[in-house]
Amino acid sequence: MKSFEWTVVDSDIGPLLLAATEDGLVSVVFHARGAVRERAPEQLAARLGRGAVEDATGSGRLAEPIRRLAEYFAGRRTEFGLPLDWSLTSGFNRQVLRELAETVPYGSVVGYGDLADRVGRPGAAQAVGAAMGSNPLPLVVPCHRVVESDGGLGGFGGGLETKRKLLALEGVLPQPLF
Incomplete structure (x- = not known):
């Protein structure tokens, strides 16, 4: 079973849970506090049929999405240009x-x-x-x-x-x- 990485980052609109597979960013979840933060990785694992690995440092697959989101909120980025994994929609x-x-x-x-x-x-x-x-x-x-x-x-x-x-x-x- 392949895994996906996830982490929670602070933003100007509150904490965001980000998740990525080997294909790209697969999920962004708003208001990732408390119960949302606890259940979102399990729900993603069930939907993706994969195990979840927390990337608390944001140094793996999520490093670039984290950097680009920070630039967006700082007003220095107008396009994300990230690889996206579209497997959660059809x-x-x-x-x-x-x-x-x-x-x-x-x-x-x-x-x-x-x-x-x-x-x-x-x-x-x-x-x-x-x-x-x-x-x-x-x-x-x-x-x-x-x-x-x-x-x-x-x-x-x-x-x-x-x-x-x-x-x-x-x-x-x-x-x-x-």
């Missing part, structure tokens, strides 16, 4: 997430319906929303950049305050005054 969801990752750059947003159109499924805005909700690589595959057609933020698995912070970091929304 079908329509994978198609939508890849389209998002490849065509919606830093500092921009796209509507759920527009993204559905881009993948050849007009009228599938709700299905796009479901794909965003199942994104195993949030932040790196930037589902925070998907918004409602009327300008509303829409939903976000990391919470709307996290989405606001990420969009403000990327210059889409104003920075909070306080």
Whole structure:
């Protein structure tokens, strides 16, 4: 059985659990405190059919993702350019997430319906929303950049305050005054 490495890193939006296989970054989990931190590696192991190895130092497969995330939060990186392991998503969801990752750059947003159109499924805005909700690589595959057609933020698995912070970091929304 192959293994994956995981660790928890602090960020401007709270602790993130990162996991990587030999193929690349496979998972990013928001709010990795307490129970989330305890159960996420076991859930990943079950989904991946692999054993988990904690990389507390971030010196193995996770060193580069950690470095690039720090640069992103410091405002020095606009693309992650990391190898990604897409094994936790498939079908329509994978198609939508890849389209998002490849065509919606830093500092921009796209509507759920527009993204559905881009993948050849007009009228599938709700299905796009479901794909965003199942994104195993949030932040790196930037589902925070998907918004409602009327300008509303829409939903976000990391919470709307996290989405606001990420969009403000990327210059889409104003920075909070306080």
